[in-house]
Amino acid sequence: MDVVVEPGIGWMELNEYLEPYGLFFPLDPGPGASIGGMCATRCSGSLAVRYGTMRDNVISLKVVLANGDVVKTASRARKSAAGYDLTRLMIGSEGTLGVITEVTLRLQKIPQYSVVAMCNFRSVKDAADVAIATMMSGIQVSRVELLDEVQVKAINIANGKNLPEYPTLMFEFIGTEAYAREQTQIVRKLVSEHNGSDFVFAEEPEAKNELWKARKEALWACFAMEPNLEAMISDVCVPLSHLADLISRSKKELDASPLVCTVIAHAGDGNFHTVILFDPNQEEERREAERLNHFMVHAALSLEGTCTGEHGVGTGKMKYLEEELGVEALRTMKKIKAVLDPNNIMNPGKLIPPHSYTVRVYRWEILDLYHYAQLMCNYAKCQRNKVNARVFSAEGVLPHEIE
Template sequence: MAPSLGKAIGHILGRINTQRCACGSVKSTLRFISLPADAAPLAAATRLFSGHTNHSIEPSQQLFNRGAAQLLLASEAQPNGSAETRRSWFGSVALLGLLSSYAIQYGGNAAWAEEQEYAERREEEGASYGTFSEALHRKLVEIVGEDNVETDLEERKTRGKPWNTYHVLKGFPDAVVFPQSTEEVSQIVKACAAEKVPLVPFGGGTSLEGHTMTPHKGVSLDFSKMKGIKQLNTRDMDVIVEPGIGWVELNEYLKPLGFFFPLDPGPGASIGGMCATRCSGSLAVRYGTMRDNVISMKAVLANGDVVKTSARSRKSAAGYDLTRLIIGSEGTLAVITEVTLRLQRIPEATAVAMCTFPTIKDAADASIAAMHSGIQVSRVEMLDEVMMRGINEATGRTLPEKPTLMFEFVGSQASVIEQAQRVEKLSKGCRGSDFVYTQDADEKEELWRVRKEAFWSTFTLRPGAEAMVTDVCVPLSKLADSIAETKVELEASSLVCPILSHAGDGNYHVIILFDPADPREVAEANQLAKDMVHRAIAAEGSCTGEHGIGLGKMKFLEEELGPEAIATMGKIKKALDPDNILNPGKIIPSQFCH
């Protein structure tokens, strides 16, 4: 272990009183990291920790936010796009986020007291779940081995409240279990079902709406040891994978073979989690969402039965569409253990373009015009002037601080140039200016890095703040008005609220920066998020385009779909999971599930 890293961990562990907790902290942190200790971003992260000379560690989110921009800049010291860059960057973020969360969360025995308080409250509420008994613990060890059943508090707490969610802690799992096969998952589910102990699947832990939180305790089923690529069929352009593999890892494997998987959510997302939340990303405008790119799955039902949802053929009209039923079910109907994915050929040529506008409505109008034109756009991303200011402050760039559209075009060498030129004309018709485009590999990487840096750059706009990240999606024809109305409300707010949008399909995000210790700011942030959702639903849109429901958006689902739809979902849930043990308390209220 490098001296700086050792100093960092040692400093954080100075807050922990027991040897067991210390061992758990190191173990649960290093589980996420496999990179050289002297990698550039890691050095930046450890400098943040090493700068402290006493045990008064600043709150976790503040420390994390303060280092994000430094990590981004440091990561550029290595060759763009290399696997080492990605490992270093992801490892650094994991290290910084996890260790900084320990700094505030594990002072003395406070965490144990917090857990006890929750247990008492749960008992008062009359929760109808079984307890995690010693007999169940022994059974799980028998199934997966002692090394794959974790009960240390630190390991459990990172599942109870992942570092990237603003949702309030609602309880820790009793254990974290690491299966390594579909058969083991089936046996685990059967063992928990016999005791009516809840199970919550855990993939990359990057979801934003509390999907992996454990309000009813139970078992967190961690798929980090099921990351295999089981079968690649190049002639059929599909691949069969285990749920724990990340989309970035998969694409690293596929790239030398000329293929890629076209969904690109947050870089730490796993394929299983992407299926569970029905996610998408910036490429969805061309390639569709997760439901369009999954051919078949294996999944374990609440009684332990293993089901195959479809054949591997590209088309099937055989029976109910179980694949689409389970995709987006957030682990509430079944536990995904294998996924067959559609692949795409890496395009012959790409071009990237950028253009600025006087208002965000003008930018939205231009994105709609581009989509109506029939141009084969693969990405249309929109960033408002607040976001552009954050990028400049975080990276030292001098980009115009105006609403900005970014496009990507794919095809032949000649066609991508022609597409870019057509979009330039359309943009000028919507008062666009400063239009630039390029096919040069280095210049494309430089332009696209602006978008990649956007989220973490926002924290430089308000150091120490926490981020409430929310998304909605509206019909494309309603995007300009919806986003313009939202912008008016955000500008009137006292909070800093940058906007990001996958503008080609009507999906936009707001990052609300607030002080979680200030009740007024918490209330204002929640109100802004609610107003944004109500506005989208009123425009015949959705309360979430790609983040999913989880805990955070459950209160809006009936408004969007109506009580009959919620009742129907409850009937499906009860039929497949009569004891409501699979990720209880997510998507629909528990009263519909009993």
């Protein structure tokens, strides 16, 4: 099942249209995200643990290239081995290779039944360990979200709730009624084996929506604690086996900082965010926020992770790409960019780090003022056969040339 849409439609608007047909598009990033932007950044959301990312849910694209060519990247077939995978090349390119004008999306059936559960832990490591154990057990969860105690406090302040202010895991189980309930009880046992407590679950639509609403509005809840501050948000992701280690190391660093910091994780796929609140008018606080962000990125990279799990590179994370991908991969990306967009008109300055370059330098020894004047008038042609001069060139590459 699939649907063809234009890039400006929002995912929530699309799902409202699909609901009467019993179908939905199974990615849920921020509420205002459009399908085109989701393609450009290769985003995901809390449902990625079950349905994958944008990379897994786009069948084909129609893209306008820098020279005006219109390219359809694939057919609507469920699978294909025909040529290079142009669809995946464009997804995550952040507008640097072309403009997306049409998207064919893979759809899913709306689950028959779902259960939402919540439980608390003594530490974020215990919570992360349960998330890992759940995924390793083969249980078909559709969401596994982790909130630290600071984030839970923010939710309480913002929404007038009275949730226990401890590291918290939230789960969603889908399927038939019997299957969803069975999986809930299996996870309940896992939680009790890892020092978890206060395991509660909801089956009624209103109760489930209320729980997930608190999670979706987590960022805005942070500003309820510190309404005059700005937020710096990290987006690191590591192999699931390293998640507990990374969160523990990061949490220790965050708690030692004078800034207010919260942890929000898509714990089922190793991706977690920190919301670092700081006063933009205080340079010391800005530097501290940047230090914390750098710490988490480099910690993630040391654990075979990435600087961005779902938010994209933009300009802020370009400096990490060489460490993450290597010089050869970056050189290949630059070559692709140069071929598809030789004049650098497609979202310049984003995603691809600036080219390293030098400028050709010419030194002229002028022996005759007449020839000097002639040379100045004809410098574009550099009529060296008419001018008694020597040229010395410092070889290098111009900004549009690739090393």
